[in-house]
Amino acid sequence: MQPILEIRDAVRVFKTPEGGAVRALDGVNLDVDANEFVTLLGPSGCGKTTLLRAIAGFEDLDDGQVRVDGADLRRVPAFRRPVNTVFQSYALFSHMSVARNVAYALEVAGVGKDERTRRAGELLELVGLEGMETRKPSQLSGGQKQRVALARALISQPKILLLDEPLSALDRQLRQQMQVELKNLQDEVGVSFVFVTHDQEEALTMSDRIVVMCDGRIEQTGTPREIYRKPKSRFVANFIGETNMIKVTFDGKGTATSVEGIILKVSEAAPAGRATAVLRPSDLTLSDSKNAPAHAILGKVRQEIYLGAELHYLIEADAGGEYWRVTAKDEGVGFHTGQSVALSYDPDVIHLIEGDA
Amino acid sequence: MMRRQSLFLASLLSPVTIYLGIFFIGPLAIIAVFSLLEPGLYGGVVWNFYHWNYGRMFGWADGVIEYYEPIYLKILWRSMMMAMFTVIACLIFVYPVTFWVSHLSQKRQMFFMFLITLPFFTSLIVRLYAWLMILKPSGIINDALLWIGIIDQPLDMIFTRFAVVLGMVYVMIPFMFLPVYASVERLDRSLIEASSDLGARGWQTFLKVILPQTLPGIAGGSVIVFIPSVGNFVIPDVLGGAKGLMIGNLVEQQFLDARNWPFGAALSMVIMTVVLTVMLIYALKIMRAGQNVGAS
Known part of the structure; x- marks a missing residue:
């Protein structure tokens, strides 16, 4: 079966203000299968967020390819890509109601009002926020904002959902609860999730596969057990749990x-x-x-x-x-x-x- | 503890309260009262109740001593239109620039702020006379256009409403820039990314996200520019001539030339009421629009 997402030799170089260059992505190759929950794990500055942004279309690659469902996305702008993102800060539109936030993708696609209302209702039910349609984002708790962001990103049925450290702003207890919910949600909607985190526990809990990154390269790819039990390098062994x-x-x-x-x-x-x-x-x-x-x-x-x-x-x-x-x-x-x-x-x-x- | 705190607060707030009480509310009350008194023969007021001041504007003058003239309301209307054009022009100039500036490095932003406030260091009158030099028939623009050969007679730019709006835009741009810039700078870039991620094209993102998110700054800037523009009398005085007369000049003339203080006061009260009403409606509309802009 063809992977839903293929990344080939991705290279991204950033210029530093001092005139140097940082290779944020240094030849990354990655396949993600349909329905898979893949976590990009690594310390800050390892390139995981850059990779995610390159998939979303917010970042151009200097070299290499991003293919979704076999189609090269090089010249495809972010708004036309069949992927959606859940942002670290949630990025909810504060001037819109919860329902309008959730239905935003349909609104800009020109879907009629009744259909929008119906779909927004379905998605809010999926994330457990029935009856919150008319609230404003400012009236929601952190966990609720999180769910609205999820519903909003899922409403246009993307092929891949990208999640940029979405749980980092939540307190520990809520985070653990959301980890389980996210995994269940992924099973339910059947969309591939690419999840970025620097928290190894989060990665172990949710992922089908973990991709450990360091200095713009992939250190190791494997199931949580493989990563934990058979680390390929001292870096991976050190990063995943005490050892x-x-x-x-x-x-x-x-x-x-x-x-x-x-x-x-x-x-x-x-x-x-x-x-x-x-x-x-x-x-x-x-x-x-x-x-x-x-x-x-x-x-x-x-x-x-x-x-x-x-x-x-x-x-x-x-x-x-x-x-x-x-x-x-x-x-x-x-x-x-x-x-x-x-x-x-x-x-x-x-x-x-x-x-x- | 509570008591000491409130005492402290009172001591901090009382200077400004007393100052504004005496020097803002006081004169306003005087104007309000004067507008209902009889004009003195050589200026000043006679302490008789006298509603003809308003009658001259709104049409119940007796036609013997006081005459009804629709021109006053016309000039007020015209002044408001000119102020509105000023607001719109300022917005068109300033809005794109704020986005550009907000992307600059911290240092360059500071430098730009300095540039924006630079005109304040020179006298307004001097700057307006510079505009006079630029716009007059033998001014820079006309000379240049004549020399190139685009025109064979100097354009009538000076002493027109156009010249007045031009001057007001020039003077008011910094006042529009600062509030708009504040709201653009605060705009969360991830909102723009989120919008485009969810399938919105550039113009959709602008209409549905950027504009409503920066609307408070636009509203603030508009109010700050509109109010002093409506009542301005210095700029029309220098650049407007007879054709560019604004309601502010009328008030000035009543107090200084015609020496009809009550009528000048009545004009002021009408300006204030109208402008306040307009601003109130505008603010309410903007607040509501902020929630529904781009909704279909």
Whole structure:
């Protein structure tokens, strides 16, 4: 099946006021399938918003192509593109009622008043805002504005919905609720969503596929589990959640040795040589050092942080090196600072990133 | 605590209240009262109730001492039309410029603001006489046009209504610029992008989003330009001659030349009432239009 969105070798260069040039997009290739929820994830300045704006038509590419449904959009102005955007600031028209905001795309397309009213009603029902038709945007809460922006962008049945950090202005609780709602909404309307965020948790929660970007390039593309479990680079491992990264030398046969001499058992197949071992804090199990299992790492507790459901520990290995981060469930028996402990793990969960960097 | 705060507030607000009370409300009350008194023989007033001042304008003069003349209302109407043309011309000139300026860098914006306010540093009269030099039959424009050969007789530009509107536009442009610029600068660019994203063409975005969003600035600028234009007497005095006479000149003449203070006062009261009414209707319309512009 043909992808709904194809981006080929996209390049966008911005001139800086000092006379330099920044490659906001530096050869980006991306396919998005119909009905897919894809998240562009990366730190600010990584090019994710530029890519989104290039798809929407607010930004020209210096090189490369944006194709929607097979059609090259190079010379197609924003107002004629079959994509719609939900803006970070919502960009609701403050001088119009909620219903007129939602029906705006139909209004400018010349659709009759009755039809507009009917469709606006349907869309408002879809986002759970029935009866709000006559309100003004200024009379809505943040979450409600968000929904109006969604309804407005969906009314002309775009092929792709672009979302530019739409949840960043909401408080944490509402944000989590909206994450679920957005995902459900996407299933319901059957439109491809391209969602931009710098929040890795948001990306993991909603996406079918995550595209991690850095310095105008795509670092890695994959399902949330792939991105979390099998990061291809230290950047990705670092950006997605907390992690322990240990520089090791791998023998190619299941044993990795760190600079400090810590030996790690690894099930993953990888070529021999230098690598970085990635271990998530929740993959490590703490036990008393007296009955340490085989291949355990011995160390001492340096800090414990109580977070309610979870406990976070910083462990200094006896062999030295960086502190290990460990997350444990609060099961009543904690470990105290200074206590000798053993860190054990399942060799299956260790992931190796090849190379020195 | 409350008490100390309100005392503090009162001490801050009282100077302006007293000042305006004495120097704004006071003279206004005097004008209102004078407009209903009998004119003194050599200026001043005689303290008798006298409604003929209004009768001269509206048609109930006795025809013996006071004569009804429709010319007064005609001149008022004409003044309002000239002020309206001034407002429209200012808007046409200023509106595109504000968009251009709002896209400049911070430094250049400041520089432009300085340029806009530059005329205030020179006397108005001097600047108007410069216009006189430009517009008169042997002025720069006529000389140039004659020399090129487009015309073979000097154009009558000076001492016309055209000259007066030209002068008023020139003087009023900064007053239009500042409020319009303020609203254009505040305009959220993502609204324009959203509109085009949703399928609106340029002109649709302009009519349905940009114009209504900047309407408060346009309304503010229009009011600020219209009011002093209607009652202006300096600009028509210098550039208008007999043909460009405005209602402000009439008032001035009544007080200074004819020495008929009550009639001058009555004229002023009528101007004020009419202008206030017009502005009120305009403001209400704009407020309502702000919500419905471009709706179909």
